[in-house]
Amino acid sequence: MAAWGERLAGVRGVLLDISGVLYDSGEGGGKVIAGSVEAVARLKRSGLKVRFCTNESQKSRRLLVGELRHLGFDVSESEVTAPPPATCRILKERGLRPHLLVHDDVRSEFDEIDTSNPNCVVIADAGEGFSYQNMNEAFQVLMGLENPVLMSLGMGRYYKVTSGLMLDVGGYTKALEYACGIQAEVVGKPSPEFFKSALWEMGVEARQAIMIGDDIVGDVGGAQRCGMRALQVRTGKFRPSDEHHPEVKADGHVDNLAEAVDLLLQHADK
Amino acid sequence: MAAWGERLAGVRGVLLDISGVLYDSGEGGGKVIAGSVEAVARLKRSGLKVRFCTNESQKSRRLLVGELRHLGFDVSESEVTAPPPATCRILKERGLRPHLLVHDDVRSEFDEIDTSNPNCVVIADAGEGFSYQNMNEAFQVLMGLENPVLMSLGMGRYYKVTSGLMLDVGGYTKALEYACGIQAEVVGKPSPEFFKSALWEMGVEARQAIMIGDDIVGDVGGAQRCGMRALQVRTGKFRPSDEHHPEVKADGHVDNLAEAVDLLLQHADK
The missing domain is CATH 3.40.50.1000 (HAD superfamily/HAD-like)
Structure with a gap:
């Protein structure tokens, strides 16, 4: 080299x-x-x-x-x-109203976004928020849309915290992509x-x-x-x-x- | 036709x-x-x-x-x-000791299998058992293995229950495959x-x-x-x-x- x-x-x-x-x-x-x-x-x-x-x-x-x-x-x-502010710009530009599968600590970044009657899903690193119930809700929203849009804040596989390696958002995005037969748009x-x-x-x-x-x-x-x-x-x-x-x-x-x-x-x- | x-x-x-x-x-x-x-x-x-x-x-x-x-x-x-009895046959044949990411109701099918000091992960439709913590544990077991083996009981995308569509094991298998950079073996x-x-x-x-x-x-x-x-x-x-x-x-x-x-x-x- x-x-x-x-x-x-x-x-x-x-x-x-x-x-x-x-x-x-x-x-x-x-x-x-x-x-x-x-x-x-x-x-x-x-x-x-x-x-x-x-x-x-x-x-x-x-x-x-x-x-x-x-x-x-x-x-x-x-x-x-x-990714969160970049995502908000895109949502506004395209008139998208997200169902948010995100961590409570990042929810405030979406304060100005209309989340009523969702026409897309935004997934971020939700940590413990990646419960079966929350994943299933996001899945059901996507399956109910004629043109499902899934926006993923990054595609990280895992990250390291002081206690060890932790699953990141990428795997959970892959799970929804597979279940719904769609491809996510990645912001990050x-x-x-x-x-x-x-x-x-x-x-x-x-x-x-x-x-x-x-x-x-x-x-x-x-x-x-x-x-x-x-x-x-x-x-x-x-x-x-x-x-x-x-x-x-x-x-x-x-x-x-x-x-x-x-x-x-x-x-x-x- | x-x-x-x-x-x-x-x-x-x-x-x-x-x-x-x-x-x-x-x-x-x-x-x-x-x-x-x-x-x-x-x-x-x-x-x-x-x-x-x-x-x-x-x-x-x-x-x-x-x-x-x-x-x-x-x-x-x-x-x-x-899939569970078929999986047990394979585990025994290959001397594999699974970390089980499965529903409590199916655990009895694995009663005769040694699960100490795991050298593979078996994932099945765990339903509510697909918590972040359980997924992360399975991920950490796989990342700690030199030759990680992930065995998935089916690759279903979703199934229907009386209340609606529910995420099946396939998506969660995809999540672990992506996070660990491996491919699962499917039984089912x-x-x-x-x-x-x-x-x-x-x-x-x-x-x-x-x-x-x-x-x-x-x-x-x-x-x-x-x-x-x-x-x-x-x-x-x-x-x-x-x-x-x-x-x-x-x-x-x-x-x-x-x-x-x-x-x-x-x-x-x-």
């Missing part, structure tokens, strides 16, 4: 995944991944543009940012690209539209940007398909087999965000 | 699906589909061989047969081909092995047998792929769009089991 200088040449903007890169979520607000608070601060002090691009759909951005700030991170709501990584929003908000071209994430498919593969470079950190949900993934090859692996930032500050354009 | 006489010529054995064909399950033991008690009795009095081939995996055969007999059906446990319809067991138990060749079911993919498509003929009833989970399914074309549609039996008694070999 080429030297880091070559691989990072021309990078002007950095997209950071949050969970598994900055911290592992979990009971009591989660746990910082060592060195990442300082790494974010150094990155923001450098000339590089920074944006947080997350598939977090279990918490509102306000809750998420509150948790991160409590852990010492310098981050504000306006710096975060997350790895959807190209979602990465493009984040790039647009940051004001850099795909070829000038690099994604740093712990998900080999959602973060690394998704960003690369948009023309960006992507590094995988060996934290969060990273598993050694990811370094030999049959389809996705990261532009580089780093032990953690701190190492990624060291390399960027040495080699990227500032 | 050819006349019924031609379509049913040479039929000597009849495979009957249970739920949606004989009755709709539900609160208080479910509800008979009109005419089906008499239809089963007439079929059994004729010279045709009859076997009940079901993907029911939420109840033990004992419970299921008890429910059916209570509703007036002439059926015994030995006439039923169902539409697995060819399962249909072949039922044929062997009945002692007829595939070309001499006809399946009667309400599931266009699992019953009709599965049986046809084994060389059998198959009729779809317009009861249970049948939906009008099934008559124009993009991939599966039934050998005939009948309003209900009673009509199917009328036709068989007129045209099949006895």
